[in-house]
Amino acid sequence: MENNERARQLSHEDSRKSGGFDFASVSTKKAALFIICLAVAMVVVSAVSLLVGRFPIDPFVGLQILFSQIFPIEPTWTTQVESIYLNVRLPRIILALLVGCALASAGAAYQGTFQNPLVSPDILGASQGAAFGAALAILLGFSSFALSATAFTFSLATVAMVLLISTRAKGNRILVVVLAGVMMSSLLSAGVSFIKLIADPTNQLPEITYWLMGALNGATMKEVYLAGPIIVVGCAVLFALRWKINILTMGDEEATTMGINVNRTRFVIILCATLVTAASVAVSGMIGWVGLVVPHLCRMVVGADYRKLMPASMLGGATFLLIVDDIARLLSTSEIPIGILTAFVGAPFFLYLITRKKRA
Amino acid sequence: MSISIQNMGFSYGKHEVLHNVNAEIPDGCLVNVLGPNGAGKSTLFRCILGLQNGYSGTISVNGKDMRKLSVKERAREISYIPQSHSPVYDYEVMDVVLMATGNDLGMLRTPGRSHMLRAYEALERIGISDLAHRTYTQISGGEQQLVLVARALAQNSKTIIMDEPTSALDYGNTVRVLSCVKQLAREGLSIVQSTHQPDQAFLYADKTMVIYEGSVAAYGSPKDVITKELVSKIYGIDVEVNSLYDDRVRVCVPMSEVVHS
Numbered sequence: 001m002e003n004n005e006r007a008r009q010l011s012h013e014d015s016r017k018s019g020g021f022d023f024a025s026v027s028t029k030k031a032a033l034f035i036i037c038l039a040v041a042m043v044v045v046s047a048v049s050l051l052v053g054r055f056p057i058d059p060f061v062g063l064q065i066l067f068s069q070i071f072p073i074e075p076t077w078t079t080q081v082e083s084i085y086l087n088v089r090l091p092r093i094i095l096a097l098l099v100g101c102a103l104a105s106a107g108a109a110y111q112g113t114f115q116n117p118l119v120s121p122d123i124l125g126a127s128q129g130a131a132f133g134a135a136l137a138i139l140l141g142f143s144s145f146a147l148s149a150t151a152f153t154f155s156l157a158t159v160a161m162v163l164l165i166s167t168r169a170k171g172n173r174i175l176v177v178v179l180a181g182v183m184m185s186s187l188l189s190a191g192v193s194f195i196k197l198i199a200d201p202t203n204q205l206p207e208i209t210y211w212l213m214g215a216l217n218g219a220t221m222k223e224v225y226l227a228g229p230i231i232v233v234g235c236a237v238l239f240a241l242r243w244k245i246n247i248l249t250m251g252d253e254e255a256t257t258m259g260i261n262v263n264r265t266r267f268v269i270i271l272c273a274t275l276v277t278a279a280s281v282a283v284s285g286m287i288g289w290v291g292l293v294v295p296h297l298c299r300m301v302v303g304a305d306y307r308k309l310m311p312a313s314m315l316g317g318a319t320f321l322l323i324v325d326d327i328a329r330l331l332s333t334s335e336i337p338i339g340i341l342t343a344f345v346g347a348p349f350f351l352y353l354i355t356r357k358k359r360a
Numbered sequence: 361m362s363i364s365i366q367n368m369g370f371s372y373g374k375h376e377v378l379h380n381v382n383a384e385i386p387d388g389c390l391v392n393v394l395g396p397n398g399a400g401k402s403t404l405f406r407c408i409l410g411l412q413n414g415y416s417g418t419i420s421v422n423g424k425d426m427r428k429l430s431v432k433e434r435a436r437e438i439s440y441i442p443q444s445h446s447p448v449y450d451y452e453v454m455d456v457v458l459m460a461t462g463n464d465l466g467m468l469r470t471p472g473r474s475h476m477l478r479a480y481e482a483l484e485r486i487g488i489s490d491l492a493h494r495t496y497t498q499i500s501g502g503e504q505q506l507v508l509v510a511r512a513l514a515q516n517s518k519t520i521i522m523d524e525p526t527s528a529l530d531y532g533n534t535v536r537v538l539s540c541v542k543q544l545a546r547e548g549l550s551i552v553q554s555t556h557q558p559d560q561a562f563l564y565a566d567k568t569m570v571i572y573e574g575s576v577a578a579y580g581s582p583k584d585v586i587t588k589e590l591v592s593k594i595y596g597i598d599v600e601v602n603s604l605y606d607d608r609v610r611v612c613v614p615m616s617e618v619v620h621s
Contacts, residue, residue: 025452025493115448240468247459249449253411254442258515259435259463268467304449307470 031302031312038315042097045319049093049326054333055084092219095227096325097318099216099284100294102231102276104317105238107291108298108309109273112245113266114174117299121277121291124181124270128188129158130281135195135208144218148226148282155278158184163270173252214285214339216325227279234276235314241269242310249304287339289346290317300353361423362387362519362550363408368417370403377403378574381417385552385567387518390545392565392582393554396594399571401554405521408552410434421519435463439515441522444504446497453499453507454492457482460515482514483507486540502533509540520544522553526560538564558586558612570594583610 051057057065061077065085068075075082106121114123122128133154137147162184166177192212199205244265247255252262280287298312321338324345328338363385370378378400385391395401406412408419410426419426421437429437439460447456454476461475483489488506491499496507505525512520522541526534542564545551555561561568561582568585570578572594578585591599591612598615 025454027452027493112449117448237468243462243465243470244467246451246455247462250447250459254440256411256431257409257435257438257440258460259432261431265467299449304451305455 027303028308031305031308034301035308035312035315038312038319042315042319042322045322045326046093046097049096049322050085050089052326053084053089053329055081057081057085087220091221091224092216092325093322094224095219095283096216096322098224098228098231099280099287100290100317100319100321101235101314102227102280102317103287103291103321104294104298104313105235105310106273106277106280107317108295108306108313109238109241109245109269110291111295112249112306113269114178115249115251117296118292119178120288121273122185122281122286122288123178124162124274125158125184125188126155126274126277127281127286127288128185128192130155130278131212131286132158132188132191132195134211134282134285135192135199138204138207138211139195139199145222145226148223152226152278152282155281156274158188159270159274159278210337211285212339213337214287214342215328215335215337216284217329217335219283223283227283230279231276234272234279237272238269238276239310239314241265241272242306245269245306245310246304285337285339287321287342289342290321293346293350294320296350297353361385362389362421363552364418364420364423365408366418368404368407368415368419370400370407370412370415376574378407378415380575383569383576383579385550387550388545388548389550389566390542390564391550391552391567391569392561393552393569393571394556394558394561394586394594395554395571395577396596399594400574401571402523404571405440405523405552405554409438409440409521432463435515435517437517438519438521439512439517441505441508441512441520441525443524443528444501444508450495450497452492453483453488453494453496454479456496456507457511457514460511463515478516479510479514482510485513486510500533502529502536505529505533505537506540509537509544513544518548519550520552522551524554524556527556558591559610561586562610586610586612 051059051062061081062085064073065077065082067073069086103121107119110119110121110123111117130151133151134147136154137150142150162177162180165180165184166173169176169180192208196205196208199208244260247258247260248262248266248269250258255262277291294317295309295313298309298316302308302312321342324341325338327345328336328341361384363383365381365383368378368381369376381404393401393404403412407415408421408426410429410431413427424433424437426434426437457479458471458475461478462469462471465471480489480492483492486506486509488503488510491503491507496504499507509525525541526537529537538560541551541553545566565582567580568578568582569576570585570590577594578590586601588599588601591601600613600615600618601610602613603610
């Protein structure tokens with residue numbers, strides 16, 4: 001409270017000095033600083049991630065290898081090092097950044113449009129749809145690329161089905177959409193269980209189980225090319241729609257009277273959020289927590305305004321997932337699936353944050 | 361004519377809510393809508409605002425047929441002040457007001473400096489610009505209602521609809537909000553508000569409209585409309601209307617409470 005009072009007084013003094021209204025409040029300046037810090041953190045973590053691992057790479061050599069892709073530089077390193085660097089580490093880091101950004105921005109967008117802070121990106125069945133597609137693909141012995149494509153298709157098809165069902169149901173639109181999503185998810189999760197039951201227990205069953213836990217190892221440039229464009233375009237649209245999400249949180253009627261075409265706007269937001277979620281899940285498996293926790297943490301710092309929350313969630317999600325993936329890579333020789341780690345890191349941190357005393 | 365309603369009717373399925381509604385609301389007029397619960401006040405408002413389609417007859421606002429306007433165009437003609445309620449997320453007061461300024465923006469755009477100025481001017485006009493950077497959910501109910509009034513002003517429409525703006529406010533805040541609304545009508549806005557207090561009409565309305573059993577039962581100056589007979593009939597209780605200060609104001613008193621004591 002005292003802080004707030006002081007902040008108000010300060011902003012008053014500011015406005016008196018400038019002879020007008022101070023548009024950039026103290027909280028806006030704080031939010032801008034936070035977003036810049038996140039951007040810097042993302043770049044630093046990415047650079048460090050390229051160098052650390054089971055085969056540490058000298059920073060200078062690392063830079064040289066990157067530049068050697070564009071300029072002709074006489075290699076002072078072995079082809080093995082270059083291969084690890086460019087074909088294993090680089091795609092994995094790019095994918096971690098993309099998936100983290102996608103899940104966090106989709107989570108933030110869903111939380112706004114459904115006016116509920118407890119919503120996560122899989123609320124409409126995107127994850128369970130992908131899981132069913134992937135399990136089916138493994139059962140049928142598809143290649144890894146075909147597996148991703150199948151998971152992506154099933155994910156989109158599930159959400160489309162949920163939206164279709166919801167248009168035919170009566171009652172509160174948001175409630176009906178969420179209920180339909182929960183029902184489709186449980187149906188598909190039963191489907192996954194059935195596939196596990198009939199899958200070959202020596203090779204298929206472990207593969208399905210491992211996929212469901214979510215992992216970024218084995219990422220190649222192929223996955224980046226598959227998911228990258230969809231995630232970049234989807235996130236760009238979500239970013240552009242950040243102000244409209246603000247208005248949607250006021251409820252459908254108020255948003256309509258303020259001149260927003262609610263149904264069309266919500267459809268575009270759901271479409272983009274679903275596309276980026278489906279693309280992420282298709283290449284990385286089920287990675288929970290990022291989409292729920294990162295927007296929450298960012299909201300605690302920058303506030304509810306999506307003009308700040310959306311960029312903060314995007315940068316925060318990318319950085320968070322990359323850090324967790326680094327931990328997954330470095331912690332032990334047999335990698336821990338990142339889906340488990342996000343919960344191990346995310347849940348206690350989240351519980352700490354909601355139970356800590358509010359600053360006086 | 362700010363709002364013109366002709367032969368308007370509305371039904372939820374087979375249940376008829378409104379029928380044969382005709383009313384003309386002039387520019388710069390403060391109209392008070394009275395009527396018992398379920399009489400159709402809210403439905404009428406929802407139809408005027410374009411939240412409820414499928415009504416029969418025509419509704420025009422500022423001379424424009426609302427049915428032919430897009431959502432965006434409607435928002436330029438008429439704005440809505442709901443009852444103050446707690447939004448899910450904690451927005452700054454400034455952001456709440458800013459939300460109504462964007463009806464000239466494309467879908468992918470965010471408001472700029474001119475919108476900020478418009479929002480700030482609206483806050484200043486209501487006299488609450490010192491609340492600009494406070495959190496909307498942490499100010500009092502009366503202040504929240506005034507912020508919503510400022511938001512409607514920032515929308516730059518000539519007509520405003522308020523649905524029971526003071527039903528959740530204490531006595532002081534009720535007076536503050538209603539005086540503010542009255543002042544805005546004096547400055548040229550047309551404002552239609554519903555209320556459950558017949559007394560308020562004498563102080564804060566140019567005209568009173570009574571909605572009873574799905575139709576306009578009476579419409580005119582408050583002193584002509586709010587009579588002992590009409591109020592007793594629509595609310596189903598025995599009421600006496602009395603005048604104070606040489607009939608500069610009148611009050612309604614429920615007789616059952618006075619006679620028995």
